[in-house]
Amino acid sequence: MNTDLILQNVARHISLTEAEKKIFLSLLQSKTVKRRQSHLAEGEVCVDSTFVVQGALKGFTVDKNGIEHVISFALPGWWIADMYSFISQKPGTLNIEGLVDSEVLLLSRTNQQKLYEEVPKFERFYRILVENSLVASQQRLVNNLSLAAEERYLHFTEKYPSIIEYAPQHSIASYLGITPEFLSKIRGRLARKQS
Amino acid sequence: MNTDLILQNVARHISLTEAEKKIFLSLLQSKTVKRRQSHLAEGEVCVDSTFVVQGALKGFTVDKNGIEHVISFALPGWWIADMYSFISQKPGTLNIEGLVDSEVLLLSRTNQQKLYEEVPKFERFYRILVENSLVASQQRLVNNLSLAAEERYLHFTEKYPSIIEYAPQHSIASYLGITPEFLSKIRGRLARKQS
DNA sequence: CGCGACGTTGATTTGCCTCAACGATTGTGG
């Protein structure tokens, strides 16, 4: 189990003694998620919060017409979960699967609660984590409401250049809220402009 | 200062002793925000997290074409802030103003930090609060990506019937991500269908 | 009263979608 990245991630917001680190790590479970393999499926309860050590995942919902809507990507150092389901421990609507073969660490809801009790500092850690997610989510909302598709794409490539290396183009289109065909046309236009 | 509602709000997630309640309340400040009065303006640092006791507020950004985009409403019992600015204490992009004459309570960032130190339970309280906001924000993203304007409007009226009593129609249109004209047409269509 | 904010309605335009066809890769079973 490669724990460097996650300890580093935690250390950005709270500092732990060696004993606390040990407790934390003992509550984690490691897993590999292969490319295209489902890690969480719609209708299941999201038992674990997932930390990506290596590789890349995507989280998405499927609407009544069978269309995928990518809600989030997760790269090394990022957390991903169906927050609604994870918090309520009721069946959720999110699917999570590997974009490439990946290494992840799991913290179950039960273990998270244990962690809060044994090392209360983690309340702060997760508060900050969730605060940052909220800021990002709201920013994305604003972008979707106020920018045209082409601008959203340019923002995206600037903000998350590394995702482009992992995610197929149609997943990026889905994340941006447009069809793959239309993203292709945007890219064509931009490439022509460039030259 | 009417503190019943906010103590009730806190009690939903953590329980406080009388002494802790006293500390908490001593860190709050009360204020009235009149209809159409700005409570927070773009470019300012969001010093306070705002709890609505009575009335209603809206939070919105203004894009480069001068178009308002309503990010959130806040009714009695709800919190509102420019999360990005509040957390980082850097100038933000959100505007907040009264939809009607309102009573609010303010918790400044400094006092919040004090609160975390003096009553660590509040770390948990705000974690849960932010978790719920995040779930709502993500759900809204999904809706915007997967539903047509009419469906979004129907969802909205079902989920937030009370907002309709306070917010003018063009603010609701903005929240839904459509123009006021188009919302008017949707409502016309629905009314005709109804009868 | 008269002005500004608000909602409505219609004509026209447009950003993005749908559908369909096609090449280039990838991967998989025989």
Next chain:
DNA sequence: CCACAATCGTTGAGGCAAATCAACGTCGCG
């Protein structure tokens, strides 16, 4: 190691949901 299917991106023609623009009626308020 090859044939074949599946996945992925591209391109074009046509269509639709929602935007834009403009005109108008109503209401509340200084």
